[in-house]
Structure formats: C-alpha cells, structure tokens
Amino acid sequence: MLTAKSGLGVKIMNKKISFLLKAIFIILVLILYVFATNWFFNKNVSYTNNLSDKKTLIVYYSHSNHTEKIANMVKQHLNCDVKKINAEEYENINAVDLTNLVTEQIQKNYLPKTEKIDMTGYNVIFIGSPVWKGDLSLPVKSFLINNDFNNKTIIPFYTFGGYVDKSKLDNEIKELSNNDNVLPSFLTVNCKFTFIEYRLIRWLNKIHLN
C-alpha cells in the first residue's frame, strides 16, 4: 500500500529526474550549438591573403601545446617554415611546478637559456607565446632579446587562460626586439566557444605587408 510519505518521496524523485533530464537536454543543445556554429563560421571564411609571397617564419614557444596548435594553424594556411623555441629547463614539469618555478624566476629577473634561431633570409616573423603571469613567456623574452630583428616584420600571437592585456604584450614585443615594425596580434584562449579558426583566418586576411 502506498502511504502519504512514500507518495511524497516518489513525487520528489520524479521532480529530480525531470530536472536532470532537462539539464542534460540543455547541455546537449549547447554542445550542438557550439559545434554547429563552429562548422558554420569555419565554412564561411577562407584564407585569401597571400602572405607566402614574403619569406615567412613562425617561431613559437609552447609548454602545453596550445600555442603550438595556433602555430600549426598559421602554417597550414601560409605553408611556411616553423621553429619551436626549446627551453630544456621547463620540459617534463607539470603546470603547478612550472608556475612556481616561473614565479621565482620572474622575481629574480632570470631568463632561461634558449638556442639561437637562424632567421637569415626571412622577412616576416610570426612569434607565438603563451601568456605567463600577464606577460610574454620567458623563453619568448629570451628569444626576442637574443636575436636580431633588424628589417623584419613581426606578427605576434598569444594564447592565455584567463585575463591578459594584449597591448601590454605587443609593447613588450616591440621593446625586447628593438623593432617597432610589429603588426596587429592575435590572441586566443584554448576553447571551442571562441571560434579560433574563424577568427584566425580573419586576422590573417587583414594582415597587410608593405
């Protein structure tokens, strides 16, 4: 026999199940929306610029591959050379240890040793960096300080995880490379919601080289 108490229990259970089903439905609709809009946007934009006319090189640093992903997307459209900045001291350490190490190094004004990258013959240099502590990553800072950017056009791109002041990074690139010829940069968080490919192609199409 169904008592009033157990009847109330069934009602509450039914309400919970119906709430859960609604939540699952909304999540599925959202996922579908993101994939559909990504597909739609990407389908309706294509790379039409011709940056490959100039001798172009992409140089980037990446610890957890987000920046590398962007470097590869640029390469896919430009079909140009790519070089990764290697910084041995950050290899094989997790994000927490890396953050602690970098915090300490920034306090000490320390920059890691990075191998020299030969940029002879390249006119246009894309430079990719993750954002570290609101700043360029230390390997990219080293790279900018230790290489000659005379007569080169620099095009930066950055990946970040939370908040960043893009103009601060752009100014830092100019300062450390000792070169004012820095074109508008691309900034992205690593997330499907941000339509990365679509925004990247629009950015590439807008780049105008003299």
Ligand SMILES: Cc1cc2nc3c(=O)[nH]c(=O)nc-3n(C[C@H](O)[C@H](O)[C@H](O)COP(=O)(O)O)c2cc1C
């Ligand atoms: C040491 C460290 C510091 C970071 N500082 C910031 C920060 O200040 N602001 C931010 O938005 N993201 C910050 N992040 C997140 C990274 O910028 C983000 O995950 C980036 O996409 C990583 O790029 P990568 O995978 O190419 O290494 C930090 C990450 C690390 C490891």
